[in-house]
Amino acid sequence: MTLASGFSASLPDWLEADLPNLPVVLPTLEDRMDLVNDLADRNWRAGNGGPFAAIVVDAATGRLVSAGVNVVLSSGLSSMHAEVTAIGLAQSALARWDLGASGADLQLVVNWRPCVMCYGATMWSGVRSLVVAGDGPELEALSGFDEGPVVEDWAAQFEARGIRVTIGVRREEAVAVFRAYGDSDATVYNARGAVV
Amino acid sequence: MTLASGFSASLPDWLEADLPNLPVVLPTLEDRMDLVNDLADRNWRAGNGGPFAAIVVDAATGRLVSAGVNVVLSSGLSSMHAEVTAIGLAQSALARWDLGASGADLQLVVNWRPCVMCYGATMWSGVRSLVVAGDGPELEALSGFDEGPVVEDWAAQFEARGIRVTIGVRREEAVAVFRAYGDSDATVYNARGAVV
Numbered sequence: 347m348t349l350a351s352g353f354s355a356s357l358p359d360w361l362e363a364d365l366p367n368l369p370v371v372l373p374t375l376e377d378r379m380d381l382v383n384d385l386a387d388r389n390w391r392a393g394n395g396g397p398f399a400a401i402v403v404d405a406a407t408g409r410l411v412s413a414g415v416n417v418v419l420s421s422g423l424s425s426m427h428a429e430v431t432a433i434g435l436a437q438s439a440l441a442r443w444d445l446g447a448s449g450a451d452l453q454l455v456v457n458w459r460p461c462v463m464c465y466g467a468t469m470w471s472g473v474r475s476l477v478v479a480g481d482g483p484e485l486e487a488l489s490g491f492d493e494g495p496v497v498e499d500w501a502a503q504f505e506a507r508g509i510r511v512t513i514g515v516r517r518e519e520a521v522a523v524f525r526a527y528g529d530s531d532a533t534v535y536n537a538r539g540a541v542v
Numbered sequence: 543m544t545l546a547s548g549f550s551a552s553l554p555d556w557l558e559a560d561l562p563n564l565p566v567v568l569p570t571l572e573d574r575m576d577l578v579n580d581l582a583d584r585n586w587r588a589g590n591g592g593p594f595a596a597i598v599v600d601a602a603t604g605r606l607v608s609a610g611v612n613v614v615l616s617s618g619l620s621s622m623h624a625e626v627t628a629i630g631l632a633q634s635a636l637a638r639w640d641l642g643a644s645g646a647d648l649q650l651v652v653n654w655r656p657c658v659m660c661y662g663a664t665m666w667s668g669v670r671s672l673v674v675a676g677d678g679p680e681l682e683a684l685s686g687f688d689e690g691p692v693v694e695d696w697a698a699q700f701e702a703r704g705i706r707v708t709i710g711v712r713r714e715e716a717v718a719v720f721r722a723y724g725d726s727d728a729t730v731y732n733a734r735g736a737v738v
Contacts, residue, residue, distance in 0.1 A: 348561070348562075349561045349606065349607075349608055349609060349635065350608060350631040350632075350634045350635040351552060351553045351557075351558040351561060351631070352550060352551060352553065352631075352634075353550065353630045353633070353634035354548060354550035354551070355548060355550075356547060356548035357548065361547075362547040365547060366544075410545065411545075412545055412546060413545060419639065421639070422633055422637060422639045423630050423633050423634070423639055424633060424639045424640065424641075424663070425621065425626050425629065425630060425663050425667075430621050433620065433621065434621060435547070435548075436546075437549070437618055437619050438546045438548075438549035438618065441618060442618060443614050443615065443617070443618045443620045444620065461662055461666075462658065462661060462665065463661070463662025463663045463665070463666060464659075464662070465659070465662070466658035466660070466661070467620070467621050467659045469658065469659070469688075470620045470657075471620050471621075472620065492665075494661075494662050494666075494699070495693040495695075495696070495699045496693075497693055500691070503691045
């Protein structure tokens with residue numbers, strides 16, 4: 347067997363088709379999270395992956411830089427959670443691995459506290475702020491996902507690296523998406539033998 | 543600006559060209575780590591990214607499934623650490639997001655304890671074992687990289703999820719690569735304001 351020399355990830359067809367219709371600017375944090383919650387709900391219903399979405403925006407203006415969803419199932423790549431996808435799309439569009447280069451103040455908006463992988467992916471991306479709908483056990487309890495072990499002082503660790511954290515935007519709406527997902531028979535793509 | 547709908551990562555030219563020359567089978571853990579240390583050293587010297595490499599092998603036979611290196615700089619994607627790259631290449635080659643599907647016993651071999659992102663990426667990949675050259679502060683001290691906050695019981699958390707951990711294969715050789723890198727003027731791609 348020849349070894350692979352590359353791989354790629356793409357948005358699902360429904361979202362690629364909808365990109366031209368997304369708002370160009372999302373002025374408030376609530377505007378931003380409303381889009382994230384909507385994409386998250388549409389994503390799992392379309393069978394592309396988990397009920398997660400993330401966007402990268404200019405923190406000050408709300409100009410949309412990228413929109414990602416969890417494409418683990420459709421891409422066949424376990425790393426393609428919504429945050430990794432949104433960050434990769436933003437870096438691809440801007441042609442730089444450091445989203446914070448040249449003083450840019452970009453923000454990642456996502457519908458829950460990132461899993462341990464995406465916690466690190468956010469940390470290394472160069473975004474200067476993170477906005478989450480919520481944190482806490484609701485996600486794992488409702489969806490069945492294992493989020494992995496994240497340090498207790500996770501938000502302080504972001505702040506120490508110059509990444510501002512806002513928790514609790516459209517929280518109830520985010521939980522409603524997880525509940526709908528958990529009530530369905532969608533695939534939960536945990537690692538083998540997850541303890542959760 | 544049109545939003546991006548996909549992105550891709552590729553091995554650097556020197557490694558793609560060398561794939562046909564890599565050993566088909568790496569019987570011992572030392573054989574596996576020797577390849578990883580060699581690729582890690584060649585990678586930073588070629589300017590593709592950090593001094594890191596990772597391979598996925600069949601744990602029992604040592605058959606090589608994928609070989610990855612850190613391609614943050616050459617791909618323009620901050621998530622493309624060696625582990626994420628090797629896992630993505632293996633999943634692409636095998637056409638499945640769960641490397642542990644159908645009872646496969648695949649192993650990730652990497653030249654140090656993964657950073658917090660790759661810790662999670664390993665956890666979600668479906669590999670059934672992880673082999674690292676070492677853990678501890680030498681990597682950050684010698685290379686200048688921020689590895690992020692990882693929980694104290696990181697290895698036990700893997701074991702609880704059915705992922706065996708082996709620490710300390712070709713440790714001195716791995717440290718020598720980090721030392722050479724740290725002594726050079728190569729780019730360290732930390733997030734803004736990293737505390738390390």
